[in-house]
Amino acid sequence: MGSTESKSFENALVSMSGITKAYPGTLANDAIDLVVRRGEIHALLGENGAGKSTLVKILYGLLQADSGHIEWQGVPVDITSPARARELGIALVFQHFSLFDSLSVLENIALGMAVPANKVLQQKIIDVSSRYGLPIDPDRQVYSLSVGERQRIEIVRCLLQEPKLLVMDEPTSVLTPQEVKELFVTLRRLSREGVAILYISHKLNEIKALCSNATILRNGKRVASADPTAESAHSLASLMMGDELDAPSRENRTPSDKVMLRLNNVSVIAVEQHDVPLRQVNLNVHAGEIVGIAGVAGNGQDELLAVISGEQYLSDEQALLLDGEPIGTLSPGQRRQRGLCCVPEERLGHAAVPGMSLSENAFLTAHHRSDLRSVGLINKRKSRRFTERVIEQFNVQCNGHLSLAGSLSGGNLQKFIVGREIEQKPSVFVVSQPTWGVDAGAAAAIHKSLQAMANNGAAVLVISQDLDELMLISDRIAALCAGQLSKVHLTESVSVQQLGLLMGGASIEQGAHV
Amino acid sequence: MIRLQPRAEPSKLMGYIAPLIALVITLLSGMVLFALLGVPVGAAFYAFFIEPVSSLYGLSELGVKAAPLIMIAVALSIGYRANVWNIGAEGQLILGGICGGAVALYFYEVDAWYVLPLMMLAGVIGGMLWAAIPALLRTQFNANEILTSLMLTYIAGLLLSLLVHGPLRDPDGFNFPESRLLHDAATLPIIMQGTRLHIGALTALFIVVIGWVLLSRTMLGFALKVNGQAPNAGRYAGFTQNRLIWFSLLFCGACAGLAGLNEVAGPIGQLLPSISPGYGFTAIIVAFLGRLHPVGVVFAGLVMALSYLGGESAQISLNLPVAVTGVFQGMLLFFLLAADVLINYRVVWGRARTARRPSSEHGASL
Numbered sequence: 001m002g003s004t005e006s007k008s009f010e011n012a013l014v015s016m017s018g019i020t021k022a023y024p025g026t027l028a029n030d031a032i033d034l035v036v037r038r039g040e041i042h043a044l045l046g047e048n049g050a051g052k053s054t055l056v057k058i059l060y061g062l063l064q065a066d067s068g069h070i071e072w073q074g075v076p077v078d079i080t081s082p083a084r085a086r087e088l089g090i091a092l093v094f095q096h097f098s099l100f101d102s103l104s105v106l107e108n109i110a111l112g113m114a115v116p117a118n119k120v121l122q123q124k125i126i127d128v129s130s131r132y133g134l135p136i137d138p139d140r141q142v143y144s145l146s147v148g149e150r151q152r153i154e155i156v157r158c159l160l161q162e163p164k165l166l167v168m169d170e171p172t173s174v175l176t177p178q179e180v181k182e183l184f185v186t187l188r189r190l191s192r193e194g195v196a197i198l199y200i201s202h203k204l205n206e207i208k209a210l211c212s213n214a215t216i217l218r219n220g221k222r223v224a225s226a227d228p229t230a231e232s233a234h235s236l237a238s239l240m241m242g243d244e245l246d247a248p249s250r251e252n253r254t255p256s257d258k259v260m261l262r263l264n265n266v267s268v269i270a271v272e273q274h275d276v277p278l279r280q281v282n283l284n285v286h287a288g289e290i291v292g293i294a295g296v297a298g299n300g301q302d303e304l305l306a307v308i309s310g311e312q313y314l315s316d317e318q319a320l321l322l323d324g325e326p327i328g329t330l331s332p333g334q335r336r337q338r339g340l341c342c343v344p345e346e347r348l349g350h351a352a353v354p355g356m357s358l359s360e361n362a363f364l365t366a367h368h369r370s371d372l373r374s375v376g377l378i379n380k381r382k383s384r385r386f387t388e389r390v391i392e393q394f395n396v397q398c399n400g401h402l403s404l405a406g407s408l409s410g411g412n413l414q415k416f417i418v419g420r421e422i423e424q425k426p427s428v429f430v431v432s433q434p435t436w437g438v439d440a441g442a443a444a445a446i447h448k449s450l451q452a453m454a455n456n457g458a459a460v461l462v463i464s465q466d467l468d469e470l471m472l473i474s475d476r477i478a479a480l481c482a483g484q485l486s487k488v489h490l491t492e493s494v495s496v497q498q499l500g501l502l503m504g505g506a507s508i509e510q511g512a513h514v
Numbered sequence: 515m516i517r518l519q520p521r522a523e524p525s526k527l528m529g530y531i532a533p534l535i536a537l538v539i540t541l542l543s544g545m546v547l548f549a550l551l552g553v554p555v556g557a558a559f560y561a562f563f564i565e566p567v568s569s570l571y572g573l574s575e576l577g578v579k580a581a582p583l584i585m586i587a588v589a590l591s592i593g594y595r596a597n598v599w600n601i602g603a604e605g606q607l608i609l610g611g612i613c614g615g616a617v618a619l620y621f622y623e624v625d626a627w628y629v630l631p632l633m634m635l636a637g638v639i640g641g642m643l644w645a646a647i648p649a650l651l652r653t654q655f656n657a658n659e660i661l662t663s664l665m666l667t668y669i670a671g672l673l674l675s676l677l678v679h680g681p682l683r684d685p686d687g688f689n690f691p692e693s694r695l696l697h698d699a700a701t702l703p704i705i706m707q708g709t710r711l712h713i714g715a716l717t718a719l720f721i722v723v724i725g726w727v728l729l730s731r732t733m734l735g736f737a738l739k740v741n742g743q744a745p746n747a748g749r750y751a752g753f754t755q756n757r758l759i760w761f762s763l764l765f766c767g768a769c770a771g772l773a774g775l776n777e778v779a780g781p782i783g784q785l786l787p788s789i790s791p792g793y794g795f796t797a798i799i800v801a802f803l804g805r806l807h808p809v810g811v812v813f814a815g816l817v818m819a820l821s822y823l824g825g826e827s828a829q830i831s832l833n834l835p836v837a838v839t840g841v842f843q844g845m846l847l848f849f850l851l852a853a854d855v856l857i858n859y860r861v862v863w864g865r866a867r868t869a870r871r872p873s874s875e876h877g878a879s880l
Contacts, residue, residue, distance in 0.1 A: 311749050342750075350744070363736065365750070377731040378731050
């Protein structure tokens with residue numbers, strides 16, 4: 001495709017206009033226009049659910065728009081499949097990688113490109129990776145690579161196709177701060193060489209640092225185009241969210257000396273293939289403080305939460321102490337009765353039953369601590385009152401206590417779930433990814449309620465991938481890497497860069513010396 | 515190309531109406547079937563659906579057939595809600611019959627009030643033991659209960675056959691494969707004079723009430739429902755999955771075993787090589803037709819009982835093969851499942867509509 005672009009189209013590489021796509025019940029894209037020029041790094045900015053992913057899937061031929069059209073270098077095109085998109089010169093780095101663990105880097109790339117895994121390809125991989133500062137060894141087996149390295153394979157795979165447009169869907173959500181820096185260097189170099197990059201994110205600081213142009217989506221509509229370098233993070237946020245944001249600020253608390261939750265050398269061996277073994281995790285959480293646990297997904301966060309909530313049994317009851325009492329062998333219900341409430345990451349199907357009403361979902365965990373039964377039978381009136389209290393206090397948008405949990409938006413359901421646990425007034429509250437996929441308004445509300453809990457004397461443990469969140473709300477912070485927990489530091493004394501060291505596997509010793 | 519597209523909000527109302535729709539389509543298809551067989555449609559319908567229930571005796575027979583179906587289907591519904599797929603209620607029924615019948619034969623000389631309760635207890639225990647096997651295999655070895663419970667049904671049938679050909683055979687029965695006839699102390703009291711309607715019908719209603727309270731008001735029922743819809747949420751809430759599997763299977767075994775004993779100590783009155791016209795299997799259809807709800811199961815049980823009576827009646831008055839019963843039952847389940855699919859999905863013809871056609875294919879320069 002050695003065509004030269006027409007000057008009359010102002011260097012537009014791709015222009016999408018009036019793209020509309022409806023799903024049952026929602027209009028994911030509503031007449032969206034998007035123009036990406038040659039060599040620019042263009043941000044596609046929006047909250048979760050704003051329609052970014054749908055738009056990208058249409059661009060890459062994974063979805064077909066209901067209406068609207070796409071021009072590629074000024075010529076109308078019909079992108080019917082990803083193969084057609086690649087033919088045009090569009091490459092997409094997915095948020096979730098599709099790599100075979102048991103094959104080498106070279107074999108994976110060869111498979112993805114449908115070419116033989118020979119010396120020629122190997123040389124090409126080495127050339128591309130050294131040219132763009134993406135160090136990977138073609139002979140390494142994929143299972144031995146970190147998430148950041150895996151992402152590099154995907155990028156190299158895309159670059160080998162010599163794309164004109166590289167689309168990156170939330171590339172930094174799985175990276176440590178150091179890896180993010182390296183990625184940005186690569187992207188800038190690509191941009192200088194004339195490759196356009198469509199960079200999808202909701203992280204304002206990244207976009208300000210990287211992009212020269214931004215298209216902002218809200219509720220499936222394009223609300224603005226802006227120059228991110230000229231806007232403040234705050235003004236970008238209000239464009240993205242629509243209204244002014246009442247964000248919580250950092251609070252200083254003086255936690256008591258009383259250890260409410262103690263993990264004593266907790267080790268769990270991996271049973272299934274994707275489990276991460278926990279290795280001698282020690283942690284104290286005091287009354288009246290928020291402890292944050294950072295870490296890239298898949299480093300043992302789910303396992304840690306399961307151990308604390310009781311879904312994962314421990315053989316040693318002394319491994320876990322709640323207010324000084326051993327609880328290592330108690331069931332989730334018994335732990336709840338003693339004041340330990342947990343919220344897992346997965347909302348639907350784990351923290352809540354999608355096909356049940358909010359009332360029933362409230363009963364699901366609240367019956368242990370709140371009086372929702374009479375003579376052993378479920379008391380629907382009491383459940384209803386409890387549910388309505390949660391809905392009101394946590395401002396859950398729904399059609400009343402009989403709404404099905406699955407019908408709520410992600411943010412509203414998360415507010416409900418967090419509210420359900422807070423309403424039980426736990427003495428220890430453990431929550432994983434409290435604001436994952438939640439819009440900024442709901443996130444602010446959740447952060448404020450966590451702060452309020454700690455101020456009221458509860459011990460709060462927050463497991464999160466979102467560093468900004470942890471830096472904002474936690475009093476002390478640690479990182480989980482490959483099932484091992486770092487030393488716990490005072491949040492004020494740690495920089496994001498240092499935290500990145502703690503999160504990265506290879507640099508854990510360096511991190512300990514910080 | 516036909517595709518199924520999930521509906522955003524499946525209609526709740528249609529969920530309740532679906533069994534009626536399935537019933538109507540089954541009747542219409544039945545008409546076509548009769549017409550193709552060359553049987554006068556009107557007469558066939560009368561014989562199949564009206565005649566069996568046009569007399570008091572007919573109605574009582576409906577109760578006799580419906581009772582075991584309802585008892586088993588209520589128990590199956592509870593298990594199915596919890597994702598425990600017990601397909602072997604027929605085998606559990608047979609074991610209940612064997613154990614209860616064996617107790618009756620053991621006390622053949624005894625004419626006392628306690629014989630019948632003992633038989634009932636033995637029936638319940640027999641069904642539970644048979645259901646305990648798939649429960650054990652599932653909880654200990656994660657063996658699929660659909661396969662194990664189904665296979666055990668055939669073993670149960672052969673066991674019954676073995677017993678009535680051997681140890682339990684009537685010594686004065688000229689080597690016919692059947693047991694002695696149970697005497698009065700070992701048969702269920704009749705609740706309507708001149709009919710075969712026995713107190714088993716009341717046990718069935720009792721189990722309906724138990725099932726309803728269990729599912730709607732108790733912790734156990736709640737745990738079962740949560741476990742069925744979202745097992746991870748069940749674990750998170752602290753419900754023990756294995757305990758729920760054990761309960762589902764044992765409860766069903768108990769109900770099916772009691773139903774089997776009711777057949778042996780009721781309408782049959784002895785042990786025969788076959789003591790059930792497939793109640794344990796038909797109850798699966800009843801459970802789904804009744805929307806896995808104890809009250810729905812009552813209506814569904816009556817409909818399916820009618821299909822048994824109708825089949826017999828059509829056989830007598832129209833010379834139709836008895837397989838007609840199975841055909842009707844099968845059609846009913848098929849149409850019900852089809853209706854359920856259409857409630858949850860819409861049928862879309864062809865590919866998703868694509869964006870406007872381009873005038874030229876390639877990005878050539880202008």
